[in-house]
Amino acid sequence: MDVIGGLVVIAIEGPAVLEVYPDTHSLAIAAISLFFSCAREAIERCGRFTVALSGGATPKTMFELLAGQEYQSQLDWRKVEFCWGDERCVPPDHPESNYRLAWDSWLHHLPLTPVQIHRIPGELPPAEAARVYEAELHRLFPGDTLPHFDLIFLGLGTDGHVASLFPGTPALQVQDRWVCENYLAATASWRVTLTLPVLNAATNVVMLVSGKEKASILKRVLAAQGDVTLPASMLHPSSGSLYWLVEQSAMSI
Numbered sequence: 255m256d257v258i259g260g261l262v263v264i265a266i267e268g269p270a271v272l273e274v275y276p277d278t279h280s281l282a283i284a285a286i287s288l289f290f291s292c293a294r295e296a297i298e299r300c301g302r303f304t305v306a307l308s309g310g311a312t313p314k315t316m317f318e319l320l321a322g323q324e325y326q327s328q329l330d331w332r333k334v335e336f337c338w339g340d341e342r343c344v345p346p347d348h349p350e351s352n353y354r355l356a357w358d359s360w361l362h363h364l365p366l367t368p369v370q371i372h373r374i375p376g377e378l379p380p381a382e383a384a385r386v387y388e389a390e391l392h393r394l395f396p397g398d399t400l401p402h403f404d405l406i407f408l409g410l411g412t413d414g415h416v417a418s419l420f421p422g423t424p425a426l427q428v429q430d431r432w433v434c435e436n437y438l439a440a441t442a443s444w445r446v447t448l449t450l451p452v453l454n455a456a457t458n459v460v461m462l463v464s465g466k467e468k469a470s471i472l473k474r475v476l477a478a479q480g481d482v483t484l485p486a487s488m489l490h491p492s493s494g495s496l497y498w499l500v501e502q503s504a505m506s507i
């Protein structure tokens with residue numbers, strides 16, 4: 255474990271790095287810095303930047319900061335394609351919508367055209383929503399056997415889930431689709447999610463973890479390797495990088 259400028263950097267299994275930040279603000283600033291470095295590299299390399307945003311509460315601080323004036327000129331936003339890692343099966347204006355979280359706190363401030371927003375149509379029946387989103391991704395990544403997102407943001411559930419790949423659910427086993435629907439018995443609700451092969455095909459995967467309630471599961475996930483009961487431990491980008499950006503309160507070590 256190294257401490258660089260007050261930042262604890264812990265090398266963990268495989269091409270992954272874990273960085274610990276003292277609070278949610280510095281965690282968000284680190285995530286923003288990684289967002290822009292991935293974006294500039296992708297735009298330089300291929301003229302566009304494809305990013306999948308996560309849902310839940312953790313990314314909200316990052317989104318709100320990114321909406322600030324100081325970031326508006328930091329990128330040619332016309333070259334960014336916004337997607338989502340997963341979505342709740344609710345309309346886009348529903349309080350639970352991951353799209354609404356990103357749109358309200360960040361994206362509506364940006365000079366984007368509607369075609370840059372690849373929303374998961376949560377208002378449709380789950381299986382149809384998955385099919386529609388997968389077709390959209392095939393248009394975004396034509397001819398690819400898997401979509402190689404330049405960056406995928408993910409959060410960590412207290413049960414070890416990422417996106418809407420929950421332990422013991424069928425979606426976690428899906429290898430032959432890019433997107434699938436998934437029923438979450440605990441909340442009697444449907445989700446639509448990128449599948450594990452798509453997460454592991456990304457160039458950069460960034461896990462954002464904060465809150466003391468995540469300390470226990472984070473420790474288990476980091477100690478596990480490919481444990482199907484801990485979906486986050488199955489993240490191993492085949493030719494990409496995995497970053498764990500963790501707020502101090504989520505580190506129980």
Ligand code: 6PG
Pocket residue numbers: 308309310311312313339340341342352408409410411412415416417418
């Ligand atoms: C969702 C997310 C989900 C989330 C984790 C962490 O739709 O809720 O995609 O995977 O990232 O559950 O959520 P918090 O950030 O709220 O802890």
